[in-house]
Amino acid sequence: MDTVISIILFFLIFGIVVFVHEFGHFIIARQSGIKVNEFCLGMGPALVSFTRGGTRYAIRLLPLGGACMFEGEDGKYTTPDEDGEKAKESDPVADTKLEKQALAFPQAPVFARIATVFAGPFFNFILAFLFSMIIIGSYGADMPVIQKVVDGGGAQTAGLKEGDRILKLGKQKIRLYREISMYSMLSRGESIEVTYERDGKESTCVVTPQYSEKDGRFYLGLLGVGEYRRFGLGGTVKYSFFEVRYWINSVIKSLELIFRGKVSKDDVAGPVGMAKMVGDVYTQSKPDGLFYVWLNMLNFCVLLSANLGVMNLLPIPALDGGRLVFLLLEVVRGKPIPPEKEGFVHMVGMVCLMALMVFIFYNDITRLF
Numbered sequence: 001m002d003t004v005i006s007i008i009l010f011f012l013i014f015g016i017v018v019f020v021h022e023f024g025h026f027i028i029a030r031q032s033g034i035k036v037n038e039f040c041l042g043m044g045p046a047l048v049s050f051t052r053g054g055t056r057y058a059i060r061l062l063p064l065g066g067a068c069m070f071e072g073e074d075g076k077y078t079t080p081d082e083d084g085e086k087a088k089e090s091d092p093v094a095d096t097k098l099e100k101q102a103l104a105f106p107q108a109p110v111f112a113r114i115a116t117v118f119a120g121p122f123f124n125f126i127l128a129f130l131f132s133m134i135i136i137g138s139y140g141a142d143m144p145v146i147q148k149v150v151d152g153g154g155a156q157t158a159g160l161k162e163g164d165r166i167l168k169l170g171k172q173k174i175r176l177y178r179e180i181s182m183y184s185m186l187s188r189g190e191s192i193e194v195t196y197e198r199d200g201k202e203s204t205c206v207v208t209p210q211y212s213e214k215d216g217r218f219y220l221g222l223l224g225v226g227e228y229r230r231f232g233l234g235g236t237v238k239y240s241f242f243e244v245r246y247w248i249n250s251v252i253k254s255l256e257l258i259f260r261g262k263v264s265k266d267d268v269a270g271p272v273g274m275a276k277m278v279g280d281v282y283t284q285s286k287p288d289g290l291f292y293v294w295l296n297m298l299n300f301c302v303l304l305s306a307n308l309g310v311m312n313l314l315p316i317p318a319l320d321g322g323r324l325v326f327l328l329l330e331v332v333r334g335k336p337i338p339p340e341k342e343g344f345v346h347m348v349g350m351v352c353l354m355a356l357m358v359f360i361f362y363n364d365i366t367r368l369f
Contacts, residue, residue, distance in 0.1 A: 006279030009297060011063045013278065015041060017124065017305045018066040021312070024123025025068040025116055032112035035071035035103050042066065068120075072104030106336070114327045117320050124309035125244060128302045132240035135298055138291075141239040142177040142226035153221020158205040160196065160222075167202065168195035175242040177226025182246075184209065186253055187218040247306035273360075274304070317349025 019041055026039050035054060040046070042060030049058035105113060144166040149156040166174045169183050170192050183192075191208040209218035231239060281300060285293040312320040323346070330336045 003279065006282050007275060009282060010275040010278040013297060013301050013304060014274070015063060017127065017301060017308055020123050020127045020305070021120045021308060022066045022068045024119035024121075028119035029068070029070060029105075029116045032108055032116055033103070034105055034108050034112065034116060036068060037071050038067065038069040040067050040069075070105035070116075072106045106339070110327060110330050110336075114324060114331075117323050117327065118313075120320055121309040121312045124305045124312075125248070128244045128247060128305040128309070129240055131298045131302045131305070132243040133236055135295055135302070136231070136239050136243060137236045139295060140228040140230035141175075141243065143229050144174045144177045144180055145227040146222055147224025147226065148222070150219070150221040150223060153219065154207045154210050155221035157221075158194065158207040160194065160205065160207070161198070163198070165197040166194060167197055168193075175239070176246055177224075178246055179249075180220070180222065182250060182253060184220045184222070185217065186257070187220070189218050243302070244306060247303055248310055250303075251307050251310040273363075316353075317345045318347075318353055319349070322346065322349055 022039060022041070026036055029036050037054075038056045038058065040049075040056075040058040040060055042058075042063050043065050044061035046058040046060050049056055051057070105116075108116075146155070146160060146162055146164045146166070148162055149160055166177075166180055168174060169180065172179075172183075174180060187209045189209055189211060191206050193204055194207050195202065195204050197203075207220055209220050211218050278297070278300060281296045282293060285296045313324070314321045315325045316322050326337050326342050326345075336342075
């Protein structure tokens with residue numbers, strides 16, 4: 001029964017995150033006058049569909065992914081001829097007569113297209129922020145207050161004590177305890193100046209991380225998860241922003257670890273792996289009651305939404321970031337890249353992404369058995 005609930009929860013969370021992403025594209029496109037041919041959730045054959053206002057809405061069989069398809073994305077679109085009787089194929093570079101109609105994606109002003117493409121990831125960040133407000137408003141934020149120092153560790157050697165509040169690591173301001181943990185995880189062993197507050201007085205010290213042969217990484221010598229604190233509306237809004245910033249930085253730093261070769265294939269999870277993570281979180285939260293199940297599911301949704309937002313902004317062909325690169329090049333050049341060349345690049349990118357998805361899916365399955 002728990003397995004079924006976990007699967008349902010995963011698809012619900014994933015569906016919400018994908019829906020908000022595609023809705024971002026959809027609503028900004030509509031506001032910009034760009035024709036949306038289809039708005040769908042899932043992949044494969046349509047289970048339910050209807051057409052309204054020239055847009056087909058559909059829920060498809062496989063509950064993974066979604067799409068917001070614009071008229072003319074492939075560089076070919078139809079516009080009425082001078083008599084308005086027959087449609088003809090139009091070249092977005094050459095056709096200027098109907099430029100202001102912005103019915104097809106290539107006809108819209110370039111900054112309207114940039115806003116439309118960027119809106120998907122941006123709406124994911126908005127979703128993460130709204131859910132963070134619920135979490136912090138309900139439970140509070142983990143303040144960067146030291147709970148315990150490791151005997152003989154770098155923090156103790158530098159003079160840090162229990163109850164000290166970390167204000168800065170180097171030049172980076174610290175708002176959440178998890179930011180300290182992230183720094184420790186990414187540390188290469190270099191000493192760091194730590195600014196902290198003790199009894200209302202601000203001081204500094206230099207901490208040298210110590211290497212753990214067992215774990216193969218450096219540690220600052222701190223234990224605990226920080227001191228949780230709840231806030232009024234103003235503090236909740238502020239710390240919700242810090243929460244989203246943390247998750248965005250976490251995704252970026254994870255990519256850094258991948259490029260540094262510090263992440264193995266077993267550290268990367270696809271849909272199956274994420275479903276298992278949801279199941280583990282549900283199982284661990286269940287004894288504490290539905291309220292904590294709810295908060296932990298929201299927290300996973302924040303993580304997934306921030307992840308999807310950042311990953312889609314990477315300048316990789318076929319992703320939103322790759323499309324933004326071509327649009328920015330259009331701004332610089334004053335004219336678009338020929339659609340057949342852009343289409344070829346995105347096709348190659350899509351093939352590579354599909355191959356990566358197959359590998360990750362296979363890796364997820366092999367870890368389960």
